[in-house]
Amino acid sequence: MSLIRRRPVTDLFRYRARSAPGLRLDAALPADLRAAALALPRGFNPRSVEQGRNWRSELGDDGAIVRAALELFHNAFFYTLSPPLLGRDAMDDFLFGTKRGFCEHYAAAFVVLMRAAGIPARVVTGYQGGYFNTVGNYLLVRQSDAHAWAEVWLAGRGWVRVDPTAAVSPQRVELGAQAAMAGERGWYRGGWLLALRNRVDLINRGWNNLVVQFDAQRQSSLLSPFGIERIEPATLLWLLVATAGALIAAATLWAMRAARARAAPLDAAYDALCAKLARVAAARAANEGPYDYAARLRVAPTSSADRAGEAQRLIADYVSLRYARAFPSAQDIARFVRDVRRLRLANRR
Structure with a gap:
């Protein structure tokens, strides 16, 4: 596909194109x-x-x-x-x-x-x-x-x-060009780097579309797909503010739901850990946080010092996963659930 532009390309230039590989250009040459x-x-x-x-x-x-x-x-x-x-x-x-x-x-x-x-x-x-x-x-x-x-x-x-x-x-x-091309190919193949680059480029494109190139003509015709040929600047401003507010609220709700969904198995495992500890040491109070509960367990009698140390480690792991990270990985949560299940504590006599 070839596209001819009469002026030098000195800034961002966006276009849609369609190729016609079977086209013959100047089949008869003048x-x-x-x-x-x-x-x-x-x-x-x-x-x-x-x-x-x-x-x-x-x-x-x-x-x-x-x-x-x-x-x-x-x-x-x-x-x-x-x-x-x-x-x-x-x-x-x-x-x-x-x-x-x-x-x-x-x-x-x-x-x-x-x-x-x-x-x-x-x-x-x-x-x-x-x-x-x-x-x-x-x-x-x-x-x-x-x-x-x-x-x-x-x-x-x-x-x-x-x-x-x-x-x-x-x-x-020769090496200079070869190394440059190899480095570019390596960047493209890097898994998370490739994903990051995709998103950064998309953000840049959105910034240019919505801000840099959002001139008066594009502003007035913004709602033309909905049958509104022209819109006043003040009306457009309020519409954009309302739309942005709705999007932010929706994103916030989604993030909160995602966080709760991710934390559900983690909290269930922590409750199971507290239930095990209640049988051998002390029950956790309803208003007692993990750190306070761990401090109280250190002075409570247990059946085994080794098991007490394992319980302290699990509580610390829960705090790290639940509060120190916005979205802990599924693998880390599964590992914590597994460790809690494997913990064996003898009942107090």
């Missing part, structure tokens, strides 16, 4: 476009021009010429983010000298070779790839995804996309 797509500056890069012309005379077929150029890049060229400087005949220096560069070098050199061989070609710059946010269901494309590739015009097919950079052998991607 004469003026053909001339522009074959033009080369006179007196520059003589070796590159000669190479393209040799391919035309030796291979003849346009497809074979394209494959020859890609094979050339695959066999002997390096991808690097720190290429050597090039001289006046930059493409000659790149193709027959340094053989090191990044996407713009490969796209430009490929187009020069194609035009010299009589194949209409052009450089295309834009973005490739991106990061798909599974939470928000959108593709996030950053400036670091900028890329350059090429298009060649082939009879019967129209403009065909060719990415010469992709032809470089992976073994000849």
